[in-house]
Amino acid sequence: MSKERDDYDLDELRALVADLDEAAAALRAYGETNDVPAIERGATRVEGTLSSVKQNVPGALARDGAFGGDAEDEES
Amino acid sequence: MSRMWNPMLETMDRAELRSLQVDRFREQVRHAYEHSPFYRRKLDAAGIDPDDIRTYEDVREVPTTKKGELREAQGGEPFPYGDLLAASPEEVTEYHQTSGTTGEPVRQADSWGDWEWWGDCWATVLWAQGIRPDDRVFFPFSYNVFVAFWAAHYACERIGAEVVPGGNLSSAQRVRKMREVDVTAFASTPTYALRLAEVAREEGFEPTDFAVDTVVCAGEPGASVPGTKARIEEAWGADVYDHAGATEAGAWGFSCDGESVGLHLNEGQFLIEVLDEDGEPVEPGETGEIVITPLNRTAQPYIRFELRDEIGLRESAAVCDCGRTFRFAEGGVLGRLDDLTKVNGVLLAPTAIEDVVRSYDGVSDEYEVIIDGHEEKPDLDVVTVVAEENPETGVPASEAGDELRKRLKQTTSITCRVDVVAYESLDRPELKADRLDDRRENHV
Ligand SMILES: [Zn+2]
Numbered sequence: 001m002s003k004e005r006d007d008y009d010l011d012e013l014r015a016l017v018a019d020l021d022e023a024a025a026a027l028r029a030y031g032e033t034n035d036v037p038a039i040e041r042g043a044t045r046v047e048g049t050l051s052s053v054k055q056n057v058p059g060a061l062a063r064d065g066a067f068g069g070d071a072e073d074e075e076s
Numbered sequence: 077m078s079r080m081w082n083p084m085l086e087t088m089d090r091a092e093l094r095s096l097q098v099d100r101f102r103e104q105v106r107h108a109y110e111h112s113p114f115y116r117r118k119l120d121a122a123g124i125d126p127d128d129i130r131t132y133e134d135v136r137e138v139p140t141t142k143k144g145e146l147r148e149a150q151g152g153e154p155f156p157y158g159d160l161l162a163a164s165p166e167e168v169t170e171y172h173q174t175s176g177t178t179g180e181p182v183r184q185a186d187s188w189g190d191w192e193w194w195g196d197c198w199a200t201v202l203w204a205q206g207i208r209p210d211d212r213v214f215f216p217f218s219y220n221v222f223v224a225f226w227a228a229h230y231a232c233e234r235i236g237a238e239v240v241p242g243g244n245l246s247s248a249q250r251v252r253k254m255r256e257v258d259v260t261a262f263a264s265t266p267t268y269a270l271r272l273a274e275v276a277r278e279e280g281f282e283p284t285d286f287a288v289d290t291v292v293c294a295g296e297p298g299a300s301v302p303g304t305k306a307r308i309e310e311a312w313g314a315d316v317y318d319h320a321g322a323t324e325a326g327a328w329g330f331s332c333d334g335e336s337v338g339l340h341l342n343e344g345q346f347l348i349e350v351l352d353e354d355g356e357p358v359e360p361g362e363t364g365e366i367v368i369t370p371l372n373r374t375a376q377p378y379i380r381f382e383l384r385d386e387i388g389l390r391e392s393a394a395v396c397d398c399g400r401t402f403r404f405a406e407g408g409v410l411g412r413l414d415d416l417t418k419v420n421g422v423l424l425a426p427t428a429i430e431d432v433v434r435s436y437d438g439v440s441d442e443y444e445v446i447i448d449g450h451e452e453k454p455d456l457d458v459v460t461v462v463a464e465e466n467p468e469t470g471v472p473a474s475e476a477g478d479e480l481r482k483r484l485k486q487t488t489s490i491t492c493r494v495d496v497v498a499y500e501s502l503d504r505p506e507l508k509a510d511r512l513d514d515r516r517e518n519h520v
């Protein structure tokens with residue numbers, strides 16, 4: 001997706017949030033597995049920030065993120 | 077769990093690290109050149125094109141930045157940072173300033189990204205010193221424009237440790253809060269760490285009974301002064317760590333949990349040059365002055381900033397067993413060049429007096445140094461060290477005074493007058509202690 005775009009529809013916005021979510025989770029997992037706290041804790045911080053972005057994108061799923069699996073459990 | 081916040085950087089091969097630093101230095105200079113009129117003028121005058129910086133030798137062609145230049149630049153527009161600012165004023169989210177102990181304060185603008193960077197630098201420090209997500213860290217600090225404890229606070233948050241803010245409380249209230257919630261660590265100046273132990277005893281507690289196992293010091297060099305470090309360790313029954321930083325540059329050095337006394341240089345986030353009087357790099361084993369460039373700053377960058385701190389450079393592997401490749405300042409900051417003063421022609425470092433006083437248990441923790449002209453021979457300088465009786469050892473004042481005078485002479489080669497006064501006669505500052513009172517007229 002081009003950086004200059006400013007006309008995302010809601011589905012695309014949700015997809016962007018999901019991409020960020022996935023990238024942050026992957027970074028956190030990398031940091032955990034390879035014992036690099038700067039990456040693991042930094043990614044956890046991104047996930048925390050992302051959770052507030054999600055709150056502002058209608059329909060974006062409040063899953064995973066900084067709170068581990070708790071949010072998913074609550075949804076079910 | 078890793079002993080290092082970022083082992084990828086902290087154990088990086090030296091040649092790779094050097095190349096990474098040069099690349100980041102070039103980007104930092106380019107950013108400063110493109111966004112700060114102050115730096116554009118300087119770099120243009122020196123004929124520097126940021127794109128030409130390819131090697132460590134090229135770095136040394138770039139002009140250094142002095143503290144006086146910062147103050148001068150901040151007198152202009154845009155208020156209050158002047159054209160040192162390398163971002164739009166709207167991007168600035170954090171205001172701090174230097175203490176102004178050596179002149180007019182320098183104001184520090186940071187963007188959100190800069191502030192994240194500060195937190196990361198401090199996380200490097202705190203992680204190396206054993207702070208982990210299960211720690212509860214107390215900040216007995218009246219939160220204000222002094223940057224260090226703010227950044228440490230946010231670094232704890234970054235690490236995942238729990239922060240207990242201790243601003244706007246009396247020392248007695250702070251001690252009770254520490255006890256009440258069982259804090260496992262706290263951060264303060266070395267002076268205040270000692271003061272809190274005194275207050276704890278006054279409040280009927282024994283500080284070694286507290287859950288505190290780590291004391292992180294900042295703001296004064298005390299935790300690398302062996303006499304002071306030992307006193308804090310003994311008072312709290314805790315490991316005591318040092319850090320070095322500056323409001324302008326950031327937190328650039330840290331002691332680790334390895335077998336060494338001194339500071340690793342955070343070479344992942346800073347390009348730190350250690351130079352001799354002619355501006356040439358010193359070799360490991362030699363002493364030099366730090367010229368520093370933080371490598372990831374947006375709002376107010378520092379390009380080859382003359383820090384005026386003197387260190388003894390060592391290769392890490394020679395002095396520390398922690399595995400870091402970051403070079404090492406043995407014994408911490410040996411002297412702030414701005415703090416050194418000449419007494420009857422002899423160079424005096426205030427930390428030398430500190431170590432003597434704090435290594436002798438005949439006197440208490442607090443002291444003051446007054447330098448004045450001799451009553452009858454004004455050309456002669458007289459150094460008076462005022463120390464306090466130590467109620468714990470009960471050494472009589474006259475005896476303590478004689479012993480202290482002897483030890484000061486041995487260490488500093490200066491014959492001092494020593495005045496041992498009653499316990500708690502002297503002030504106990506919470507922030508940086510200004511213990512040197514130079515009353516000499518016409519002294520530069
Ligand atoms: Zn080490």
